[in-house]
Amino acid sequence: DAGVIQSPRHEVTEMGQEVTLRCKPISGHNSLFWYRQTMMRGLELLIYFNNNVPIDDSGMPEDRFSAKMPNASFSTLKIQPSEPRDSAVYFCASSLGGTSGGPSTDTQYFGPGTRLTVL
Amino acid sequence: AQSVTQPDIHITVSEGASLELRCNYSYGATPYLFWYVQSPGQGLQLLLKYFSGDTLVQGIKGFEAEFKRSQSSFNLRKPSVHWSDAAEYFCAVGTNAGKSTFGDGTTLTVKP
Numbered sequence: 741d742a743g744v745i746q747s748p749r750h751e752v753t754e755m756g757q758e759v760t761l762r763c764k765p766i767s768g769h770n771s772l773f774w775y776r777q778t779m780m781r782g783l784e785l786l787i788y789f790n791n792n793v794p795i796d797d798s799g800m801p802e803d804r805f806s807a808k809m810p811n812a813s814f815s816t817l818k819i820q821p822s823e824p825r826d827s828a829v830y831f832c833a834s835s836l837g838g839t840s841g842g843p844s845t846d847t848q849y850f851g852p853g854t855r856l857t858v859l
Numbered sequence: 860a861q862s863v864t865q866p867d868i869h870i871t872v873s874e875g876a877s878l879e880l881r882c883n884y885s886y887g888a889t890p891y892l893f894w895y896v897q898s899p900g901q902g903l904q905l906l907l908k909y910f911s912g913d914t915l916v917q918g919i920k921g922f923e924a925e926f927k928r929s930q931s932s933f934n935l936r937k938p939s940v941h942w943s944d945a946a947e948y949f950c951a952v953g954t955n956a957g958k959s960t961f962g963d964g965t966t967l968t969v970k971p
Contacts, residue, residue: 782963783949796958831902844953845891850902
């Protein structure tokens with residue numbers, strides 16, 4: 741398997757622009773997670789899906805952020821409008837989704853991340 | 860809600876020396892415990908995990924971790940560190956009730 745695929749790997753944009761990050765989870769995985777990593781705040785869970793349904797979006801910073809999972813093989817994280825404080829590395833991860841319990845009980849497989857810079 | 864504490868932000872060890880990275884968790888029941896490693900510019904990769912059973916868990920790259928319920932700890936160890944082990948290490952807790960929680964990470968530097 742190719743692992744979790746994220747695109748783009750790097751994104752540089754100007755403040756106010758819309759940014760869309762994409763993720764393809766591992767085939768057969770039922771849970772998908774979006775994380776943000778910064779030096780100041782570390783690794784933060786933004787939102788996670790189970791069977792394409794958003795389960796917990798309490799980590800989404802504000803209404804400028806939205807995430808969708810239209811099918812089992814694709815998810816997007818959108819920021820509109822973007823701000824300089826959104827600059828970070830955004831990771832997508834997938835897991836089998838609770839074979840032993842809830843979605844957080846399985847190993848998460850991380851993508852390589854998207855480094856976002858908002859000028 | 861669960862929480863994870865990694866008391867050491869940065870650790871430096873000499874190549875060939877032993878290593879122990881600390882992780883303490885807070886949760887009312889036995890959690891699912893994980894150690895992940897992140898090399899520069901890459902995503903996180905699982906080193907090992909504990910769900911139940913033997914409290915000493917073996918992982919990849921020669922790492923092991925021991926679950927101690929009485930101390931609410933899940934420390935990561937390696938008997939002899941290699942230069943390629945330099946990375947950031949994250950402890951994580953998962954529960955049946957919901958989402959997982961990651962610690963703030965420990966950065967490991969290996970001196971030649």
